[in-house]
Amino acid sequence: xxxxxxxxxxxxxxxxxxxxxxxxxxxxxxxxxxxxxxxxxxxxxxxxxxxxxxxxxxxxxxxxxxxxxxxxxxxxxxxxxxxxxxxxxxxxxxxxxxxxxxxxxxxxxxxxx
Amino acid sequence: xxxxxxxxxxxxxxxxxxxxxxxxxxxxxxxxxxxxxxxxxxxxxxxxxxxxxxxxxxxxxxxxxxxxxxxxxxxxxxxxxxxxxxxxxxxxxxxxxxxxxxxxxxxxxxxxx
Numbered sequence: 161x162x163x164x165x166x167x168x169x170x171x172x173x174x175x176x177x178x179x180x181x182x183x184x185x186x187x188x189x190x191x192x193x194x195x196x197x198x199x200x201x202x203x204x205x206x207x208x209x210x211x212x213x214x215x216x217x218x219x220x221x222x223x224x225x226x227x228x229x230x231x232x233x234x235x236x237x238x239x240x241x242x243x244x245x246x247x248x249x250x251x252x253x254x255x256x257x258x259x260x261x262x263x264x265x266x267x268x269x270x271x272x273x
Numbered sequence: 274x275x276x277x278x279x280x281x282x283x284x285x286x287x288x289x290x291x292x293x294x295x296x297x298x299x300x301x302x303x304x305x306x307x308x309x310x311x312x313x314x315x316x317x318x319x320x321x322x323x324x325x326x327x328x329x330x331x332x333x334x335x336x337x338x339x340x341x342x343x344x345x346x347x348x349x350x351x352x353x354x355x356x357x358x359x360x361x362x363x364x365x366x367x368x369x370x371x372x373x374x375x376x377x378x379x380x381x382x383x384x385x386x
Contacts, residue, residue, distance in 0.1 A: 192372045203363055203377040204316070211372060248316070252372065258323055259304050259367045260331065261375055265315035 162187045164251050166264035174272050179236040181267050183249030186230070192252035193225055193232045194261065199245045208234060239271045276300050277378035279364050285384045292351040294381050296364030298344075304367040305347040306331075306375065307339065309360040316363070322347055354385045 163186040173179045181195075192211055196204035210216045210223040210232065222235040232251075236243055246268045250261040276299030286292050296305060306321040308331075318331030320339040328339050336358060338350045351358055361382050365375040 192374075194374050203380050206374045206376065209374055250375075258321060258329070259369070259373055259375070260306070260318050260321060263316040265313070 162251075162253050162262050164249055164262050164264040166247075166249050166267045168265060169268040170270050171267055172270045172272060173239050175239060175241060177239050177271075179239045179243065179269055179271070181234040181236075181247050181249075181269065182231060183233065183264055184231045185249075185251045185262070187251070187253040187262075188227075188230060189254055190227075190230075190251045191254040193223070194250040194252075195221075195223060195232075195234045196248040196250060196263075197245045198248060198266065204248055236269075239269075241271045241273050244269055244271045277364060277366055277376065279362075279378040279381050281381060282379065283382045285386060286354050287386055288355060289353050292354050292383065292385075294349045294362055294364075294383070296347045296349070296378055298347075298364075298366050300366060300368070300376075301344060302366040302368050303344070304369075304373075305341065306365040306367070307337075307347070307349045308363045308365060308377075309333065310363060310380075311360050319349065319362075351383075354383075356385050359383060359385045 195208040198204045208223040216223045220237045224233045246266040248266045249264040278297045307319040308316045322328045322341040364378040367373045
């Protein structure tokens with residue numbers, strides 16, 4: 161059973177702080193990794209994709225991938241109350257997956273003003 | 274935003290009745306997916322399609338069927354709805370296979386009484 165694990169939270173950080181969200185996955189052959197943001201009552205929205213080991217930065221967001229340790233993380237710098245949402249980690253296990261992503265259950269982030 | 278429309282947005286139905294949810298896309302993407310999202314379970318794949326009339330089962334396909342007669346439309350049918358099928362249903366599309374993210378529709382909230 162291919163699994164993606166996330167701490168369910170809630171993770172609470174003060175406004176302006178760095179929020180760190182973590183995700184581990186079980187399938188060592190996984191090649192593509194995604195972070196989605198989901199506001200309450202809304203659909204998941206893609207915010208980051210990462211495919212290679214290391215860091216990828218996009219504005220206030222940085223995704224980090226370590227395939228040897230099988231974890232991927234998302235850092236949100238200068239956190240804002242509008243960042244309060246559930247963050248979903250998704251993994252494409254490859255190997256004929258037909259694009260079927262495996263999702264973690266999500267980490268709920270709360271940014272306090 | 275990806276052009277994905279789900280209908281209806283909300284539906285209440287009785288146990289034992291058939292229900293069809295529709296997903297329409299304007300992106301001409303080959304791959305389409307149906308997920309359900311439940312508290313404590315996250316997003317789980319029901320069925321997916323990799324082309325017109327080409328479909329396959331996902332993790333939680335029991336009690337569901339799908340059809341895709343046109344590239345732009347992907348239908349999910351609950352032949353005889355049960356209370357366990359009360360959920361939020363998301364349609365997603367993808368342009369490629371390996372390495373492509375999913376883009377989600379706005380979801381359908383289904384309640385089976």
